[in-house]
Amino acid sequence: MTEPSSARIGEPLPRVDALAKVTGMALFPSDVPAPETAYAVLLTSTIALGRIVRIDSSAAETVPGFLLLLSHENVAGCIKTPHAFAGLSTTTVESVQVMHDGQIVGLIVAQSYEGACEAAACVRIDYEPSSAAAGFDSPGVQRRRVKEANARHQDPRIGDADAAYVSAPVRIAADYATPTQHHNSIELLTTTCWWEGDRLTVHEPSQFVLDRRYLADCFGIPVEHIRVVSRFCGGGFGGKTSGTPRTALCALAARRLNRPVKLVARREQAFTINTYRAETRHHVRLAAHHDGRLLALIHEGMEITSRPSTYSVAGTEVTARMYACANIRTEVSIVHADRNTPGFMRCPAELPYMFALESAMDELAHALHMDPIELRRRNDTDRDPIDGRAYSSRSLMRCFDEGARQFGWSDRPAQPGTHRMGEWRVGYGCAAASYPAVLGASAARVSLDGEARARVQLAFHEIGNGAYTVIAQAAAAALGLPLASVEVELGDTRLPPSNIAAASNGTATTCNAVTRACAMIRDRLLEAARQDPLFGTDPSLQAAQLMDGCLVAGGARLPIASLVERIGGLVDAEGAYIVPDAPPGAIERLRQGIPAFGGGVHGRTHVALSLGAHFVQVHVHVLTGEIRVPRVLGVFAAGTIMNRRTAASQLTGGMIWGMGSALHEATIVDPGSARYINRSFADYLIPVNADVPSVTAILLEERDEVINPMGIKGVGELGPSGMNAAIANAIFNATGRRLRSLPILPRHLI
């Protein structure tokens, strides 16, 4: 009998959860049946700033099937101010205060969904509105430096950039802007929950099920009494962390009604009850020698935030570390407006900040009459320009060179606005992609049975990142089993603690943890093999490998199944990976809902960046200004790739996110009221299939000996980084028009 061959790291295997997803069998949290469920609908404010004067629920209460209205009048102090990851967020339900548009002000529960909707529409809320500040240009906003608002923040700087800029031979200075954007995962924000005694079970889509602190705080129970389950999450993108006020309200309703409560928040509410990518503005100045070497880099950024929050993404942490330059000054400010608190959204810092830097680099190349790739080559570096740390690995120019070759960059018209195909102007653009290779902490339990079937358990998250697949693949590769012999369980607080699925840390963090647990199992199998009368004395045993279902040493093979049988039919181990910079007790902290982050630009010994290069061909219609992007190519280097297929898909998806940010996406804020006015998929445009005729992601081999034992860097957030600049640069190449404010629309080109 031949054993099936074992899975290998990097192999482009099909997703292990694909079957469940294509048959509709994958149970997303709102699909989980809950008998006797009552249906909840959120009430959200229709003003951005002011006070609730009166809530008249008399009509709502007459709606047949009406069960409950929760508002500040009767939550009895239960619903607290949410903590959010990056500081205080805006208030909700615990007082009459309204601090942003669409703030949750109540929850209606009824026997049926239709009844809940009807009752919600019958609630009359009177407000005493105040004049709300909508954005950067509104009266009443308050601007301050991030380093003044947040003592731990440091603006990267070195040398005397202002002096170097003034005296440099070639200089550019430009202002860039990016708009408000929303996650808009297709799955809505849902919560289904129920109580058993003082124990709460919550099914909701989550990127961090262990974040139970807020709920524990609201209900005065230990986090261990709260179970959060999210087997599948219909897109996260930074918008789905557990333990928000909506969850607490649903849980409170479930407690008062003593039955399960299910909430499916409306699409328009997802724009206001969740975080978002705040609008940014940038002033960038670059100065260089005539040969292109940078003399000065000044990047000043400004971001919107809410009144109480000091949240900022401060992408200068990355833009200051892209290129060799002796004189760098960065500065980030926040502007407090009457808005909801922003938060992570895929590629949070780099999408806006790399747009500014990579557009400016293109402007500088043009001013120098230099190819933009050549400009980046002249400023490539193997040391962090701020503090001299080495990069854990850096293949930026390899990405540019391979991309240039595959894309046909040499066909690029050097003079902007000179290349036409019929009625279309044609332009090529490129830009660097960069995202910090952040790591976290995770435990993982692996068990192996007498039929050589492995089970891997950890409280990580499948959000489209391919977590089920790459974790199974890591275990299969380490245990020498085929992928089909590994079963993975994720998304449940009952499983061993794992990190938040964010900042592209997941694959590296979890696969290292799983591999470590598998190594412990291998040691146990080796021990068992030593008991084998024929095999035990084999001197090559020390170098034994698990492959193709066998323990292989020298010329001998012992089936793994028989080894497991020999030691009782089951062997299990719990391993962990903890990023070296993590504070002590990282796994216990995870259990308490505190995510672990380290590495990236803040590593003690190295700077770790996933890098890449985008190449874009755009067509701009001569008459109508219509913009089409017929061809996009990205080349990326991100250390070890666990699965080339899922990684490539994540990267092409990310690249399309970047295309959307360049050409489509913007949440529009009504300036007089500080309210969003395009809260729907018909009005907030994300790319559709027809927008992306050809998108290719190439993965370069890269060995990173430093970053973690497996050398994994992560790719989830890399794809969007710099893509918007590549498109803007290509539009400049096509038309000679430099557009510095996103999104770029046909109306800007006519």
Added chain:
Amino acid sequence: MNDGHSLAPESRPAMTAARPLRADGESREAVPDIRPTVTTRFAVNGRFHAVEHDVRVTLLDLLRERLGLTGTKKGCDHGQCGACTVHVNGEAVLSCLTLAASLEDVVVTTIEGVGSPEKLHPMQQAFIDHDALQCGYCTPGQIMAAIACVRDGGARDASSVREWMSGTLCRCAAYPQIASAVLDAAGKMVD
């Protein structure tokens, strides 16, 4: 089914008990449910159903909340995302904008009805083969749209597939892989 009533269902009131709570948490007397209901008789995935429901119930909510067919997803509830795409009498429609009451005598097919794990529809297999999904939430809608695209003659070439599939949003943006999957399955579909 042609009993003279099926084509002219009039809504009628129904009585069900409810024990509502007031905002202060106090219980009060039950009020009669007088919201109009209607009974709809239709087939889903080859199975006949006669369901009495509130007139306002959409096909999407009926499938998910009454029939336990949760493969069909709610992404916007306003006909803008395509995640709720099902087939009604063989045509792709949006179940969130389809009133269940209007489905008398029709045949509905959902993702649960196009194939099974043991015997996948060629389109389902193609989605797996081309990695045409990431988070998987829009996938049932994509597959239902994709099957209709092929049947409708929309899979002539890559460009027509992309155009046809543009009404079904994928935020993970698996679009290139989806287009490849549709073209691949187009050659393998028999119906």
Added chain:
Amino acid sequence: MRPVAYSRPRTPEEAIDLLVGAGGAAMPLFGGTTLLDLAKLEVLTPARLVDLRALRPDYRAISRDSDGIISIGGLATMAEVARHPLLRREVPAIVAALDQAASPQLRNMASIAGNVLQRTRCPYYRDISWSRCNRRIPGSGCQALAGIATSHAVLGTSDACMASYPGDLAPVLAALEASAVVMGGGGRRSVPIDGLHRLPGATPQCETVLAPGELILAVRVPHFACLKRSTFVKLRNRAAYEFAEASAMVALDLEGGVVRDARVGLGGVATVPWRSRAAEARLVGMRPVDAAMDAANAAFREAVVRSDTAYKVEMGKRALVAAIRQAVAMDIADD
């Protein structure tokens, strides 16, 4: 959604009785793509839905009579019309407008009658939390005046309302002198599509000239020599599945390169489906490509703009010029 009763009449007479009897509180339902959308938003709050589905077999046919008039059943779906060989052959602009409208799923659902009657996309109209909207609440004011109006109209606006008519098909029909066959409490009548929608004026809440209970049973497209050389250009930000920022329908009858007869329709830029007779007049007797810019300027001479809608004039002109060029370039097969 508010409580609503449901009926499924078997004849138009029954339907009209139900609709007229309810005095405007009942609304006809077919595809639901406008009605259910707006009912969920509580913009529309019908007390009764009168489902026209049972009437469909009698009002879905597409045919041409001996005078060359093409009749399209009001309950034919957008998809059925778009794929009909007669229309593909005889009136390419109708097919092009439908093919670029909405999505395949929506086109399978929406009827031609419902499509023509679709409502504006003005965000202040679609969200009832805005208390000022003359279209929704007569006399309440216009929030868009003080707000953001990038999707709004530049033609046919009034001080009370500048919400744009969003559809692609109706401007085509309006310019092609199509008419709606309407039946209501007062019997049958014919209503030109160019005139079916009312300009907002001081009463934007009165969106059409239809009386309560009047149903569009068919749309009739008269024969003109220019139909075959008709085309439709839609400008939008995405490559697909988006309402028009500006659209233009052009139909030309050419003789020796000179325009003998022309029709021009504009969408996305006007408060109602817009026929531009001024543009048509600039084209007749001219070589169309030479006269295109002149026609475009004429079409927008009366435009009323503000800073956020000014681009619409430029987009509209360019859509029209592009459509003229496209029409000229069409390869028209002889009968």
